Amino acid sequence: MRYFYLGFILTVATIIGLLGFRGGMSRKPPLEIFPDMVRQAKLRPQTPSDFYKDNWSSRPHPDGTVARTKPYMIAGEQLKLDGKAVYPYQETPLSTGRINGTTNFTELSPVPVSAKLIDRGQERYNIYCQPCHSPTGNGQGVTGKFGVGGIADLHSRRIVEMTDGQIFYTITHGSPTGLMGPYGPMISVEDRWAIVSYVRALERSQLATMADVPEADRAALNK
Template identity: 35%
Template sequence: MFKNTPKILIVAIVSIVLLNIISGCGRGNVSGKPPIHLNPNMDTQPKYKAQAESGYFENGAVMRPLIEGTIAQGWLREDTEFYTGKNESGKFIKSVPVEITRERLRRGQQRFNIYCSPCHSKVGDGRGIMSKEDYKYVTPPNFHSDSVRQFTDGYIFNVISNGVRNMPSYKHQIPVNDRWSIILYLRALQRSHNASENDVPLEFREETK
């Protein structure tokens, strides 16, 4: 038994060396060939990779150009007023193009307090934390001023989406639907600061007198 050992060793070493040469898989050897794969099953199959060349198509590229008018899922923005705040003729729409519900107002309040209040403050008077001594960011206008009250909802949508002068755009942080909810809440805030007796429901009017 021991007599055979050297022979086996020699056979083993020779076959390892041979395998290395055949497969080119010695360390440091660069090879374009795939490693030896004894049972390939269907592990590797011919396929194209993006941006690769192809002899099959006329322009020599694997990737096919998009058919004109192709729109990615979820990006069909046919409702111009909802997505731009402008009507077909390019004018800012007067009021929000969404249904006014209590849930929407709540959502608007929550989003307003997250995204707008740092600068505009929770009551919208423009004295948010960013206008304080430590930050000294440009003080925004008071939402209860006559000029801001007269803005159309479409214009405010545009301000949130694209920013205005010193105010940055919030289109990447705030989805379209939430922008309209914020505007609804902003209107509620404005109303609360300029309310008249007629805004108080009848059953509460006596209490306020």
């Protein structure tokens, strides 16, 4: 047992001797058994370097970089809520689809609906949603033939009765069951609201009544 204690103390002392004083001050280079990427080749910002052609270590922003301080734009115009510009870092119904400080969805889209917005929504819908939900939104999209199951019919009563905020939330985070994945990372906030407006237009198209048909054309339909 005595030898065990002796061995144990020696082992502990050796380990502490080798590893224990990391971070301590010494003029000698440290013995690093596991350097853990502490030191690696890198360029300091704003310093000259011949690695890149322009001899600068700092790189320009990639094309399309958006400053945090840039307010939301909808269809080329700055969007205002209560007369104020809205920024991506703020918690607003615009970026969450929910009433601030609650988990309730906003009843109506905070974005003023215009023909331009719906056109944009149609274009984005046809790229992102149509493969599953079909051009008309009835859930018979082409992916159904390749094994995607249970695609929702956007004209079903439950979805027609959903609030705009909930549809925005569904696009952002996917469906509650996870059968539909989240599209927030691919579709900008502005485009998500545009899609919501187009989904509403699609739903309206299926709910039309005779009263929506111009007087002059009703006779042709009644035949």
